[in-house]
Amino acid sequence: MSNQQDYDCIVVGAGIQGSFTAYHLAKNNKRTLLLEQFLLSHSRGSSHGKTRIIRKAYQHDFYTHMMEECYLLWAKLEAEANATLLSGIWEKRGRKSILANSKRSQVPTETLGPEEFSQRLPQVSLLAGEGALIDTTAWVLYANWALRAVQGGVIKDGDQVTDIQPGSTVTVTTATEVYRAESLVITAGPWANTLMAYTGLQIPLQVVKINVCYWKEKVPGTYGISSRFPCFVQLGVEGSQYHFYGLPSNEYPGLMKICYYMGSETEPNERDQQTDRTDVHLLSQFVSHYIPGLEPEPAVVESCLYMVTPDHHFVLDCHTHHNNIIIGAGFSGHGFKFGPVVGKVLCELSLGQMPSYDLSPFKIQRFQSNSKSSL
Template sequence: MNSDYNYDVIVVGAGIEGSATSYQLAKKGKSTLLLEQFPIPHNRGSSHGQTRITRKAYGVYKHYAIMMEEAYNSWNLLEKETNTTLYHETGMLCTGPRDNTFINGTIEFSKTNGIPVEVTNQNDIGNKYPRMTFPTNYVFVLDTCAGILLADKGLRAFQDIFRQNGGILKDNEALTNIIPGSVITVQTTKGQYTCKSIILTVGPWAKQLLPTLGIHIPLKPIRINVCYWKEKNPGEYGLGKFPTFYESEAIDGKYSVYGLPSMEYPGYVKMCLGWGPDVDPNDRDFVNDQWVISKIKKYVADHFPNLHSEPSIVEPCIYTMVPDEDFVLDKHPKWSNIIIGVGFSGHGFKLGPVVGKVLAELALGETPSYDISPCRLNRFTFQSKM
C-alpha cells in the first residue's frame, strides 16, 4: 500500500448503495474502508427491512430500465456467491386509469425492449386476483418477471463478500470531517484515515453533510410508514397467490401506493403509501404522520376488502427525495476524488448493484458503464463554495 494514504477508497454509509459499491471496489482489488455511523445491523436509514420490490418494467425512467438487466444478473450472482436465496419471482401488477403516465410508459418501454408484460382489464384481472376491487376503466399491467428482493439478506451478502475480498468494515463510527485534497483526510468519532478517493452514500444525512462540502441541492428526507395489514382469511395474499403491486398517483392524484404479498409476517400484507412528512433523520420517530395512515387506511378499505382496514404493524423508513426523483451520481465539481451517491427517492434498492458499479468507476477515474447524465449535479442550480 502506498505510504501516502491508508486506503485507495473510503466509502461512507453502509446501506445498500455503499455496501454494493464497497463490494465492487474490493473485487477490483482496491484497498477499501466502509464506514457506518450505527452498529450493524440497524433500522435507522433506508436499507433495512426484509423485502423490496424489483422489476424490469420501469415506466417513465427509461435510463434505469436499461440498467435493470444487469441488476437482475448481479443479484443472481450474489446469490451464487453466498449460497443464499435473495429473490422470489412473484410478478408485479401495476394499475391505474388509461391515461396514467406510468402505465403508458411501462407498456411502451416493455414492448420496445422485449420485457414480458401482460396488459389486461378489470374483468380479466378480477378472475385472476379476486381479492381486490378497482374501477372498471382501470388498466392492469403484469410484469411477469418482477418479484421480491430479500433486503436484509442482500445487504448482509454484499458486506460479507466485501470483507472476504479484503475490505474493512467499521460500524458504530460516525464521520466528523472531510479534508479535501489530492489525498483526502477523513476524521471520525474514533480515528483519522487518508484515502485517494471518497464515496459518500450517506442516505438522508446527505442533506446535512453536502453543504459542508459546498454542495447545496434540494434533498428532502421523508418518513415512510411501512404498514402491514392482517388478512381476514389467512393465506389469501400469500406467495404464489398475489403479486407485488403498484399504483402510481393512486391517492389525490399524486401519492403512489405499493404492496407485497404476505411473507415477512405470515398472515400480514405489506401495503404502503409512497410518501410521508419531512423528517430530520436524527429525529425520525416524532413527526406528525397521521394523515399518511388515514390515506392508506381508506385505500386499503376501498380496494382490498379482504384485509383488515387498520394496520397491525407500522415500521418507519426514510426516503431521500429529489424533485425529479432521479438519483445523484457524480463527482464533486471541484474535487473530482469526492464521489456523491445520494437521493435515491425510494426506488434505489433494486439498482444497488449497478449503482455500486457506477460509483466505483467514478472513484477510480473510469468511464461509467451507463449514461448517468440524468443523475449529474449540474441539473441543479448551485455553486460550489469550496
C-alpha cells in the same frame, strides 16, 4: 499516521448503495474502508427491512436499461433467490408511458382488462375502467439478506464522520480515528446533506419519513407468497399525488405490506418525533377500496427514511469541485433494486474510469433548472 489508516477509497454509509460500492471496489483489488455511523445492522435509514419490489417496468428507459444488468448481478450475488414469479404493476388511466417504454425496451409484460384481472386476482377490487399491466420479470427481493450478503471487507461501524477535508488525498475524521484515501464515496442516505456540507456542496435533497404499514389478512394466506399474490404498484388513485405499493405477506405471518410512496419531511436524527400519519389515512382508504380482504387499519407501523430529489431521479456524480469525491444520493424510495449497478458506477467514478452507463440524468448540475417528476 499508520498505513492501516490509508486506503484507496473510503465509502461512507453502509446501506445497500455504499455496500455495493465497497463490494465492487474490493473486486477491483482496492483497499477499501466502509464507514457506518450506526452499529450494524440498524433500522435508522433506508436499507433495512425484509422485502423490496424489483422490476423492469419503468417510465424512463435509462432505468429499464440499468435493471437489465441489475438482474444479472443480483443473480450472481444470490443463487438461491426466493421470488414471486407473478408480480405486477397495476396501472390506471394516463400512465401509458410505462407500457410504451416496456414495449420499446422489450420488457416481458401482459395487459389485463377488468374481467381478466378479476379472474386472475379475485382478492382485489378494481374500480370501473381500471386494468393492469403485468411485469412478468418482477420479483420480491429479500433486502435484509441482500444487504448482509454484500457487506464485507474492512467495515468500521458505530463510528460517525465529524469532518471531511478535500484534496488530492481526502482526509476523513470520525469520532475515533482519522483516515486518508485517494477517493471518497458518500452514500450516507438521509445524512448525505450533512456530509456534503463538509465539502462545501449543497444539493436540494429532502428527507421524508415513510410509515411502513402491515395489514392483517381477514383470512390467513389470502395475500401471501404461497398463494402467488403479486407485488404491485398502483398509479393514479384519486385524491393521492403519489402511488401506493404492496408486497405479499412475508415479514410478519398473515400481514401484508402496503405503503404510500411519500411521507412527511423530517430531520434524520429526529425521525421518531415526526408523528404525521397522513399517509396512513390515505392507505386505510386505499385498502378499504381495493383490498377488502385486509383489515382497514394497520396492525404494525414501522419507519423508513427516503432522501428525495426534486425530480425523483438519483444523484450519481462527482463533486462539482473535487473529482475524487463521489456522490451517490437521492434514491427517492426506488433505489434499492438498483444497488448492484449503482455500486458499480460509483466504483467506476471513484477510480476515474468511464462509467458503464450514461449518467446525464443523474448529474448534480441539473438542479440549476426545473425538473419534472420521474415516476
